[in-house]
Amino acid sequence: MALLELRDVQAGYGPVSVLRDVNLAIEADEVVAILGANGAGKSTLMRAIVGLIPLQHGAIFFQGRELTRMSAAERVGHGIALVPEGRMLFPPLTVLDHLLLGSNPSRPSRAELDERLQRIFTLFPVLQERREATAAVLSGGQQQMLAIARALMSRPSLLLLDEPSMGIAPKLRRDIYAALGQLVSSGGLTVVVVEQDASLALRLVKRVLLMQGGRIVRDGSVDAFRSSESLQRAYLG
């Protein structure tokens, strides 16, 4: 049984459909990249999976349970976390506040919470240094780390990342991907990452989905993707 399954999904904004006929199955422990041009519907797909927008048609299953009619908050409680496009931090709240809020969906015990914080601080030491700083004063890279850390605090089984390297200096991008690599290799986490610039993401993943016009137009292994020159040129520039 797949960890996440989308069947004939159609979704969008108000009466407008952006996603059409999306069928997708992702197995546990897979690491998947979603590539596509601006406006292809990648973020819309993320929002539909996590429940920020309702489905117009179709169904979503996660760990065999149907999520279609669940609120975003419930879905997060069942182990899906999203690092949204643009990070969506809470500027006046501190780093620690964000992490506490991030842990909220799974309601951990005190000890469990401390252990999770420790893990986060090992992964992103800079967040420990700046734990009392408000999100507003963090650098772009630190903000992205915080956004990822906040999502990890709920101990998700599925982590969705929407353009985690957007607007971040190359050095920090590598740091962020190094941290993601560490997470993946420690196991127990399924990752779906959306990127415009695919070069870093492709080093992390085994499987690549291509989106175009709200549909998934190609789904294959990263090796197959690399061996197709036309795709290489289109997405790795």
Place this chain on the structure above:
Amino acid sequence: MRFSYPSLVLLLVIGALPLATTSPYHLTVAGLALIFVILAQGTNLILGTAGQASFAHTAFFGLGAYTTAVLSTRFNFPLWATLPIALVLVYVVGSLLAYPALRVKGFYLALVTLAVSEIFTAVVGEMPGPLGGTEGIAGIPPFTFGEWSADDRLSKFYVVWVGAVLACISIERLHASHFGRVARSLRDSETGASAVGINLVTAKVRVFAVSAVYMGFAGVLYAHFMQYISPTSFGLNITILVVSMVVIGGLGNTLGVLVGALTLSLLPQWTRDYVGLEPLLYGGLLVVIILLLPEGVVPALRDMLRPRRRTEKSS
């Protein structure tokens, strides 16, 4: 001419009322209902069509009424002079007030307009000299046009009726014109409106001032129809009543607003035994309608009578 048949029929039915009764009481009730129709149409323009949270209706209603009352009682100005003066004054005050208030987003306009209404009633109430204070102004002459003067209830009723018909026709034409499109675009999408090259502030100020003119017009009619005004006629209750008329009939829908205004002004005639319970009645009605038929009664009825449109939508 663009004018919807149901509106026309409704107004003609009201106009034919004297065939059934000429009792001064009934004519007064009907005349007031027509004045509320004008108030509601003016309010609908800014609140429903343009989607701006304005609650200054009673201030402009009062400004129109007080202008004509003061000019005609203290200075013996005739109606052909007081009416344009009142309307221009309302337009100017409306623009001056709207310009700063509308530059700011959200509910600032609601606060500013509510505050202005409060200031208006407080100032008028505290000015015993020229404005009559809480006593109000009595002895306002009836409508006069040259030699002719509307001395009896029936003539006054018809003057108001003609005023209401003119207001309804003109407002429907406004809605269908470029001005109406601009007003609707203000509600639908502020960013959209500015994208197609409409200067938002100028457009909002104009819509606000024009809607104020309708309320000022209603005020002029009210003063000469009742021949007596006092600050209590322009209080918060009237604002709530007019907003209820607009929302219950159907925000942005001129026929709905007409129906809403007539229904709510005539409703107290059947509930007279329960005087004092108006807040319960109007508040309850407003809540129930917004919860059950948020688009208003008339648009909901229209959808019911046109089942085909509905199925298209839901499929």
Place this chain on the structure above:
Amino acid sequence: MFLQILAAGTTMGLVYAVVAFGFQIVARGSNIFNFAHGEFVALATLIYFSLAATVGLAPVLAVGATALLVMLVSIAVERLMLAPVRVHEPLIVAILTVGIGTLMRGVMILVWGHDVLFAPPLVTGAPFLWAGASISRANVVLIATCLAVVAALYLVFSQTLWGKKILAAAINPDAARLMGIEERTTRISVFLIAGLLAGIAGALIAPVTFASSASGFNFVLKAFAAALLGGLDRFAGPLVGGLVLGLLEAFTAGYVSSAFREPVVLAFVIIALMIRPSGLLGKPAERVT
């Protein structure tokens, strides 16, 4: 004279501030401009009157019981009349609250009538004499209670996860949903707080002014004005705005004329907002143009 006016203005200003905090928290946490908010304060004055004068409860108990009852009414109103609404344009929801407020006033008239009712004082005893001014014990108790309420609110929003969840939902509703924060919970929370605050403010002010089914509009207008005047997005906005309004009211009444108190205060608010649209504490204007 000056000190007495200062004390009266501070008292009223802090009461406005407590009411305005409720208005602000609801506006930010649920995007509802609640024009019914003042009716909760009016309801509190009447409930306090009934509990303290008719039932004969000790004033302190009556304040507590009033606050809890009004809080329950506030939550009930949200659940029964605001939650089921199917449209989400803020303007329609605001008009719905106008309807709710009117309905509440109708119920209050039905139960308590139109009369102005004099509620028993919170504390009795000789006024404090200080620098030639006499300041009533009630004023001192009111000022202290309101300050304690503001401090408690500050602690809720700066120290508790509950408060931070509300803040998160106010700042970015989508991000809050990703933190497992349900919109329903946030709305119940903000109406709970607003009801509690309105209940406390109404019960405290009832003996100073009076209890009346007609006082609601004044409270919502002042709360609305105080919240915007101080800055809707600032925690201290309602506190600053409420104090400015209360003091201006008292000094206008004391030195100019009590008749022109309302127009002067409201005109000041309008002009201040023209100059600083985001409020006294807010950032420079966020404008449409």
